[in-house]
Amino acid sequence: QKEVEQNSGPLSVPEGAIASLNCTYSDRVSQSFFWYRQYSGKSPELIMSIYSNGDKEDGRFTAQLNKASQYVSLLIRDSQPSDSATYLCASHSGYALNFGKGTSLLVTP
């Protein structure tokens, strides 16, 4: 069973802080990884994709990939209350994306 594991949270951070979201995956051959944001009652929205070991930055978001440790993370700098949502990690399982159950992030003013 190919699994993507995330801590369900909630992860609570104060406004302006860095939020760190983590994800581990079991399928060693996974090559592509994605972070989605899902607001309550809405559909998932793609934030970032990452394919190579290391960091990838896009605005306030940084995705980090460590294939040796089978670990993916998402850092959100200068967190805002509008970042409060569930963050889903996904890996490419071979023919589809395999999603974690998500981490709930709460940014408090």
Add this chain to the structure above:
Amino acid sequence: KAGVTQTPRYLIKTRGQQVTLSCSPISGHRSVSWYQQTPGQGLQFLFEYFSETQRNKGNFPGRFSGRQFSNSRSEMNVSTLELGDSALYLCASSRTGAGGELFFGEGSRLTVL
């Protein structure tokens, strides 16, 4: 650029009935994937269609089926509905396929009574 459009957005059915959900992908995207989302199981892959052909199928019973038309629009059908089929059904389109960047529609929320 228009996004992924799903209809209907909400529907209520009773056990034993069937339901058909529709999805129009982003223009130029030929891959349409369907996912079921529930609080307990999260997002689970149902199937993917690409150029009118089912390319892959997840671990769901045969009551769940789909198709894709020549204009890339897709439909999924669930027959003989069960209470456990109550979920948010999400359609996602992609330029490259189900393993690439997916862009989701707003979903169809199905309640089975």
